[in-house]
Amino acid sequence: xxxxxxxxxxxxxxxxxxxxxxxxxxxxxxxxxxxxxxxxxxxxxxxxxxxxxxxxxxxxxxxxxxxxxxxxxxxxxxxxxxxxxxxxxxxxxxxxxxxxxxxxxxxxxxxxxxxxxxxxxxxxxxxxxxxxxxxxxxxxxxxxxxxxxxxxxxxxxxxxxxxxxxxxxxxxxxxxxxxxxxxxxxxxxxxxxxxxxxxxxxxxxxxxxxxxxxxxxxxxxxxxxxxxxxxxxxxxxxxxxxxxxxxxxxxxxxxxxxxxxxxxxxxxxxxxxxxxxxxxxxxxxxxxxxxxxxxxxxxxxxxxxxxxxxxxxxxxxxxxxxxxxxxxxxxxxxxxxxxxxxxxxxxxxxxxxxxxxxxxxx
Numbered sequence: 010x011x012x013x014x015x016x017x018x019x020x021x022x023x024x025x026x027x028x029x030x031x032x033x034x035x036x037x038x039x040x041x042x043x044x045x046x047x048x049x050x051x052x053x054x055x056x057x058x059x060x061x062x063x064x065x066x067x068x069x070x071x072x073x074x075x076x077x078x079x080x081x082x083x084x085x086x087x088x089x090x091x092x093x094x095x096x097x098x099x100x101x102x103x104x105x106x107x108x109x110x111x112x113x114x115x116x117x118x119x120x121x122x123x124x125x126x127x128x129x130x131x132x133x134x135x136x137x138x139x140x141x142x143x144x145x146x147x148x149x150x151x152x153x154x155x156x157x158x159x160x161x162x163x164x165x166x167x168x169x170x171x172x173x174x175x176x177x178x179x180x181x182x183x184x185x186x187x188x189x190x191x192x193x194x195x196x197x198x199x200x201x202x203x204x205x206x207x208x209x210x211x212x213x214x215x216x217x218x219x220x221x222x223x224x225x226x227x228x229x230x231x232x233x234x235x236x237x238x239x240x241x242x243x244x245x246x247x248x249x250x251x252x253x254x255x256x257x258x259x260x261x262x263x264x265x266x267x268x269x270x271x272x273x274x275x276x277x278x279x280x281x282x283x284x285x286x287x288x289x290x291x292x293x294x295x296x297x298x299x300x301x302x303x304x305x306x307x308x309x310x311x312x313x314x315x316x317x318x319x320x321x322x323x324x325x326x327x328x329x330x331x332x333x334x335x336x337x338x339x340x341x342x343x344x345x346x347x348x349x350x351x352x353x354x355x356x357x358x359x360x361x362x363x364x365x366x367x368x369x370x371x
Contacts, residue, residue, distance in 0.1 A: 071129035074114035075212035107331035118185035158252030281367035
């Protein structure tokens with residue numbers, strides 16, 4: 010049995026994940042992953058996703074569809090938000106057109122399976138980067154998009170001002186998320202009794218909380234701010250100030266596809282570097298005349314950095330022109346001028362008191 014599965018694993022690993030359509034092949038792949046049989050991506054498939062995206066002329070992004078400010082369809086069905094804009098930037102870098110993105114709504118329980126099966130090229134889902142996910146599930150996190158932490162939201166009328174007052178509470182959360190595990194760790198560590206009530210999606214958990222089916226809603230602070238916007242009486246809820254975990258969120262690709270990993274990682278880095286260098290959506294074209302060598306390298310005027318990752322030399326300029334640099338994307342979707350009004354905090358540039366930092370393009 011093991012021998013047969015290994016032979017099947019080798020055959021499957023040579024396929025382009027982005028083109029898997031046969032349900033029987035998907036089922037076989039699921040069986041292999043379930044049984045823990047290792048799959049090996051050979052060097053011939055290292056550029057598989059980039060080649061598939063170019064051939065398809067479309068980027069397929071997996072996204073959480075229920076997070077205002079991060080990812081949510083508008084009245085016309087077009088996805089808007091921080092995560093959506095990152096995908097648009099990558100599409101612009103790779104295909105020269107920010108609109109060439111197909112968004113696939115995913116729940117927390119199926120998001121990684123959808124990536125591994127090839128249903129999406131990239132996962133931007135407010136997924137926490139953990140060691141188990143990065144080393145044991147065939148996944149590869151490309152970099153930090155948002156530094157977050159988990160907290161709790163309660164009704165103001167409850168009079169609760171600290172997480173240490175949550176003993177005996179019923180807690181709504183999303184099934185299959187790190188929030189479930191973190192909540193269990195927190196209550197156990199503080200020897201507090203609680204009842205965990207899990208739901209298939211964060212939207213379902215927030216609705217149940219609003220309907221009074223539990224006393225507390227727990228998730229990443231950014232997700233709680235998004236959930237509060239959807240409550241009928243949003244002003245009557247408060248997010249407690251303490252954080253019970255570190256939640257570094259990042260973009261996720263399949264392990265073993267180094268070329269695609271480089272494209273996604275360096276497009277994100279370019280957006281961060283652009284903010285640091287003062288390159289914006291509005292001035293990117295004019296900045297090609299900048300005397301600053303760092304700006305010249307970023308915008309493709311000097312060096313051959315685009316060709317190193319299989320893209321045109323103006324890849325970073327196209328990414329910035331899609332929706333602005335990292336700071337512009339943050340401010341528009343989740344910052345002070347947005348309904349969420351989240352502070353930059355840790356997500357400010359390292360030079361401005363935060364921990365956001367990208368390697369230089371040189």
